[in-house]
Amino acid sequence: MTATEGHFLRHVETARKTQLSIRIAEATPQTLALWDAHVQPHIRDAREFRFDRKWQWASLLKFHQVQEAIIGLAGARRAADVRLLQVFAERADGTAFPIGQVLLACGFPFIRDWDAPSIFLWYLAAAPRQALHAAGLAPDLKLMRPLVDIAVQESYASGFEGRVGLHAARSRWNLAANRDLYNRYRHIGLAPLPGGLRASIGRRNDRRYFYLDAPLALDFARRLDYLR
Numbered sequence: 001m002t003a004t005e006g007h008f009l010r011h012v013e014t015a016r017k018t019q020l021s022i023r024i025a026e027a028t029p030q031t032l033a034l035w036d037a038h039v040q041p042h043i044r045d046a047r048e049f050r051f052d053r054k055w056q057w058a059s060l061l062k063f064h065q066v067q068e069a070i071i072g073l074a075g076a077r078r079a080a081d082v083r084l085l086q087v088f089a090e091r092a093d094g095t096a097f098p099i100g101q102v103l104l105a106c107g108f109p110f111i112r113d114w115d116a117p118s119i120f121l122w123y124l125a126a127a128p129r130q131a132l133h134a135a136g137l138a139p140d141l142k143l144m145r146p147l148v149d150i151a152v153q154e155s156y157a158s159g160f161e162g163r164v165g166l167h168a169a170r171s172r173w174n175l176a177a178n179r180d181l182y183n184r185y186r187h188i189g190l191a192p193l194p195g196g197l198r199a200s201i202g203r204r205n206d207r208r209y210f211y212l213d214a215p216l217a218l219d220f221a222r223r224l225d226y227l228r
Helices: 029-038 040-045 057-074 129-134 144-157 175-187 214-222
Strands: 011-014 019-026 081-090 096-110 113-126 164-167 209-212
Touching: 029 040, 029 057, 029 081, 029 096, 040 129, 057 081, 057 096, 057 113, 081 144, 096 144, 113 144, 144 164, 144 214, 209 214
Parallel strands: 113 164
Antiparallel strands: 011 019, 019 081, 081 096, 096 113, 164 209
16 A cells, blocks of 8 residues: 555644644544534534534434445345544643544445445534634634545545545535535545436436546545645
8 A cells, every 4th residue: 555545644734734633533422422512512503504513423323324234134235334433633631622524334336336345425524613713723624635535545445446435415495505515525626426327226316426436536645645
């Protein structure tokens, strides 16, 4: 493996180009409780629109674990391993604070080639400025690329050559938020799934699916190597 492949980031960057040390680890009930207590209330009360305002991460994790188990038992395909990983930064008092998290399905059929395994990134969320400020951390952290990179690195570590798929959340009422999220995924280097292709069996392509194949994933990861 190169420095790009299979190695989590050790730093994230602020909008002012300063860096903050981080670590990435599997969520536990205790660390999920930290998010629920110190991050989710700021998301719920944020003035700006947030797709994750009502997300309940423990329930999302359990739902997708059960869903994959049923799929595996039914023989439709091999069940994916559902994992929830968190990004932690150290506060001034030495305690770890969750600044972002992702819910992944490891071994999910790649949306560009159903016969190839990939990582599907079901959910990702970054702590809002208010939560970071309350924790004594820089409020202008840039976290979208680092969060997607977790999926890329898990793909490399699993032998999936960096293949990643995801679906951009959609609001029925906030069309501006829909456009903004779509454009942000495009901006960081993900490719939209071409029209005419289905995302998976029984799942239509609503033009909000994105992917990284092996060449795109390598380029995506290399752009973050200075933070590894």
